[in-house]
Amino acid sequence: MACSKYEYVKQYEADDRLLPGCWIVVRLDGKGFTKFCDLHGFEKPNDERALRLMDEAAKARASGRSLRRGAPRPCRCCRRSPHAPGRALLLPQAVMSEFQDVRLAFGESDEYSFVFARNSQLHGRRASKLVSLVASCFSASYVRFWAQHFPGTPLAATPMFDGRVVLYPSNHTLRDYLSWRQADTHVNNLYNTCFWALVKSGKSTGEAHEQLRGTLSDYKNELLFSQFGLNYNTLPERFRKPASCGCGCLVAVLQGSIVIRQRVMHVKQTADGGTKEKERLEPCVLHCDIIRDAFWAQHPELLA
Amino acid sequence: MACSKYEYVKQYEADDRLLPGCWIVVRLDGKGFTKFCDLHGFEKPNDERALRLMDEAAKARASGRSLRRGAPRPCRCCRRSPHAPGRALLLPQAVMSEFQDVRLAFGESDEYSFVFARNSQLHGRRASKLVSLVASCFSASYVRFWAQHFPGTPLAATPMFDGRVVLYPSNHTLRDYLSWRQADTHVNNLYNTCFWALVKSGKSTGEAHEQLRGTLSDYKNELLFSQFGLNYNTLPERFRKPASCGCGCLVAVLQGSIVIRQRVMHVKQTADGGTKEKERLEPCVLHCDIIRDAFWAQHPELLA
Amino acid sequence: MACSKYEYVKQYEADDRLLPGCWIVVRLDGKGFTKFCDLHGFEKPNDERALRLMDEAAKARASGRSLRRGAPRPCRCCRRSPHAPGRALLLPQAVMSEFQDVRLAFGESDEYSFVFARNSQLHGRRASKLVSLVASCFSASYVRFWAQHFPGTPLAATPMFDGRVVLYPSNHTLRDYLSWRQADTHVNNLYNTCFWALVKSGKSTGEAHEQLRGTLSDYKNELLFSQFGLNYNTLPERFRKPASCGCGCLVAVLQGSIVIRQRVMHVKQTADGGTKEKERLEPCVLHCDIIRDAFWAQHPELLA
Amino acid sequence: MACSKYEYVKQYEADDRLLPGCWIVVRLDGKGFTKFCDLHGFEKPNDERALRLMDEAAKARASGRSLRRGAPRPCRCCRRSPHAPGRALLLPQAVMSEFQDVRLAFGESDEYSFVFARNSQLHGRRASKLVSLVASCFSASYVRFWAQHFPGTPLAATPMFDGRVVLYPSNHTLRDYLSWRQADTHVNNLYNTCFWALVKSGKSTGEAHEQLRGTLSDYKNELLFSQFGLNYNTLPERFRKPASCGCGCLVAVLQGSIVIRQRVMHVKQTADGGTKEKERLEPCVLHCDIIRDAFWAQHPELLA
Secondary structure (H helix, E strand, O other): OOOHHHHHHHHHOOOOEOOOOOEEEEEEEEOOHHHHHHHOOOOOOOOHHHHHHHHHHHHOOOEEEEHHHHOOOOOOOOOOOOOOOOOEEEEOOOHHHHOOOEEEEEEEOOEEEEEEOOOOOHHHHEHHHHHHHHHHHHHHHHHHHHHHHOOOOOOOOOOOEEEEEEEEOOHHHHHHHHHHHHHHHHHHHHHHHHHHHHHHOOOOHHHHHHHHOOOOHHHHHHHHHHHHOOOHHHOOHHHOOOHHHOOOOOOOOOOOEEEEEEEEEEEEEOOOOOEEEEEEEEEEEEOOOOOOHHHHHHOHHHOO | OOOHHHHHHHHHOOOOEOOOOOEEEEEEEEOOHHHHHHHOOOOOOOOHHHHHHHHHHHHOOOEEEEHHHHOOOOOOOOOOOOOOOOOEEEEOOOHHHHOOOEEEEEEEOOEEEEEEOOOOOHHHHEHHHHHHHHHHHHHHHHHHHHHHHOOOOOOOOOOOEEEEEEEEOOHHHHHHHHHHHHHHHHHHHHHHHHHHHHHHOOOOHHHHHHHHOOOOHHHHHHHHHHHHOOOHHHOOHHHOOOHHHOOOOOOOOOOOEEEEEEEEEEEEEOOOOOEEEEEEEEEEEEOOOOOOHHHHHHOHHHOO | OOOHHHHHHHHHOOOOEOOOOOEEEEEEEEOOHHHHHHHOOOOOOOOHHHHHHHHHHHHOOOEEEEHHHHOOOOOOOOOOOOOOOOOEEEEOOOHHHHOOOEEEEEEEOOEEEEEEOOOOOHHHHEHHHHHHHHHHHHHHHHHHHHHHHOOOOOOOOOOOEEEEEEEEOOHHHHHHHHHHHHHHHHHHHHHHHHHHHHHHOOOOHHHHHHHHOOOOHHHHHHHHHHHHOOOHHHOOHHHOOOHHHOOOOOOOOOOOEEEEEEEEEEEEEOOOOOEEEEEEEEEEEEOOOOOOHHHHHHOHHHOO | OOOHHHHHHHHHOOOOEOOOOOEEEEEEEEOOHHHHHHHOOOOOOOOHHHHHHHHHHHHOOOEEEEHHHHOOOOOOOOOOOOOOOOOEEEEOOOHHHHOOOEEEEEEEOOEEEEEEOOOOOHHHHEHHHHHHHHHHHHHHHHHHHHHHHOOOOOOOOOOOEEEEEEEEOOHHHHHHHHHHHHHHHHHHHHHHHHHHHHHHOOOOHHHHHHHHOOOOHHHHHHHHHHHHOOOHHHOOHHHOOOHHHOOOOOOOOOOOEEEEEEEEEEEEEOOOOOEEEEEEEEEEEEOOOOOOHHHHHHOHHHOO
């Protein structure tokens, strides 16, 4: 074959298989999102449309589709339908519908972490395959679903997410990883809530940064309550800590988005006009505390 | 800070910096594109719209944009424009406008290779950063530009590309890598041209595969000429070998897409109604032979 | 400084730190030991002197030494003793006295595995440092202690051991690793015992291989018993399975050498002619079953 | 087979093959040699016996050996000689006789660098194999040859060398690596020569360090000449720069040891009492400048 003379260059490809028996975390992070947010007029400190779009790119469910209706047209060349009529295709749309080995995901702001089962053999556990596919799928979904979440705001730049892969050898370290991200969410959100409250009240961004520099949580909570009367009960659920946490925070604190697969009941109409119930495992978004044990006790299958 | 107790998990992140002084090749490859092509009715053996979309995702140029007009609206929160009026932003749209260190790219079918300068320090040469960002940018661009190239055909699934990183320590091995991909393009395209010619003439796909199994190039060239009267002169340029190759192929042979940065003259209207010429370096697509020395002699800056 | 111009080459050194939280196993393997054994007349199938030398290179204890007596002479240049008189130095002699983080070692034939504590920070967990130091220390010790175990047989070639590093993320996988090595010891030893029994009885090596090819353990056990009357009770302890195993093997089966740190009582003479007892943790060699739970239940500190 | 159930643990072994087409440098470095030197009374600033021992561990030539005389005795078990009578064995003794792919080595003080041919396929280019074998071979040789170089001084501790592997993708970077090491030799040696001259003249080590801190080469050269009358012409060759360097240094400057393979003529006595000449390629130690081009122009085969 004509190309065989050059094929030796394949030997330069390195084997980057990840250590077996470890949890694989792929974390994506928006690149240059400060500029991207400004450009598209994201609300501050948190734009709910943007957060929902992130969740969608993580979990939009595969759409079952009959190719009889679905294929836009028969192949131009051969004038034949490439698939037998009526054959259903499952079309993945987003990370968790494409990668069934993702057990759990956690998102906050412009970042998202995906946790692959510790014994996943997906793509031979090759690091570059996994990180690039997750980044590719998430980014492409983000653009696809943009118009649904930002109707009237055309995309003015290409959104990008970089990725990294981290291994955690034990349940303990995996939980600490997720706790790290959720604690980070709390800290960042409290800061941002204060910062934008000050800016909206008339301070410059420089003054706001100055006032908050080095302050503790208590100070920020008090500031929001006394000066801005912020009461987290009036905020949508995703923006506050659930009552169960009982930690006494008086301010809006994002929990981030936790995505796990749960049984969802679907009601379908049957041919004879009746209905049929069908249960399916689907990625669902929760906003709850994953630092304490309660969440993990309730979902023992996650770390099993 | 509340989260410091968990921060130790950062130590689990591995350092994956690539060896300095080597050419970095990031190769993307469409995932499940046979199905994706069928689903969207791509023409066989080559769909020019799809190839142009691939090129666009590789090279679409950054759009300069004045934020005065450009920002869709002032920030909802602070009612202020986030950028000083009139400040121009350069908005990257695709891989080569985002990554200035990409010297050269080569695309064929549903794959694309990007060659970073051997001394590039981009993202500290971290492998996972580079491969994920390129895959992310390419995939997001592919979706963004889909409607321009496939008007009337809505995206029915999320296109995905996996990536890998390969290092080449010398100019010699880098050229052999690119020769490997272009030779592969030739071989695949000749096969596919024959295969689809046979199928369109009435054979089943199984019969077509059977007839071509194990045959050499000469046989396939002869088949196309004698049986189908295929003459590469009647095909659009991207589908044939340039005259200069003189190899006597009588059939459509894709060269693939070579993207390099070239000086392009832009004529701009000035305020007083006159015109001004401005030269800019821009990614341009070529379809030429990169296996022989002629191309490299003409573009000495590529390997410098 | 004169050399700074070249110092950039340090950037080519890769970071090869091992994933935290995993057991680190460094396994050494004799290079070309078939020839080395022949050359020095090792007994077959097992040479006890050679096995004891392997154990010694793994565990010989550090010798405390007072430099007052110990330093062969004052420094030639400065005529001063480089250390304050009477200061004691602890001189490491072998792998387990040099590397306190080695929890456990397992040796058989010409190979030895060293298990570092899962949280060891030794040399920043750099793979090449660890594997090269262990190989270096073991090989140098092997040569140092050669004459003690092979008096009258001068070394005719340099013994060499290659090394590899493997990570095990859980106690379960680490135990399976050690079980793998011990099961391998059993299998190899049964084969070798039969093979050399046949050879010593007059068969050629080719005939012996032929007779044993593809046979099961039962056959080999029976062969040894019926034909050679081999009774493991008459063999030294290291060559047989302990009675507790109860598996019914009738032949010599090496358990290999398990080295763990145990409290050892030392009796010392005091200045006034009396004695003083002192307990010290020291590497000790055992020959026991480490596949079953009993061993691990007895030594819970090993996996703690 | 009994052990197959555990064999899955082999999957945890990572593939650490080094990038093809790059020079492989394995650098060894003495561990704790300050203490080791003191313990064995090494002369300061340079102990010629110790340097010669380092060179020997790097290059001692393989000894051809007829097993008829050589094997200490027939095998104890089978009473047969394991090799046909008179068959010659080549017994490697040190790094460069064992690893024919080492093109060149450079040693200074207690470190040694070995350069493997850029296309070496030795041990599949596996990093851990190469670094551990070189460290093992060097350390074992160091102990074997100790008594020849330090007669009357028994080894009181096990000498150890850690290793690392570095890749250099071009001739240019490899030469810069070697220049870096030789420049380092110059700088260190000038400092050490001054330091020990001051100490021998009666200063404490603290005072000597204080006087030299931050001084330039010129100052140190002048100090040696004016205060100690040191003239490099009276020093053995390995301790000074060759005349050809013409750089005007007036002090002892170690070039380090460069080991390359050169044709050496051996004169052998024949059976009839005459002589026969035979040329062989053997590792030879040079002490010359490898920073400038002259050395490389003279030995074009090294980088070919």
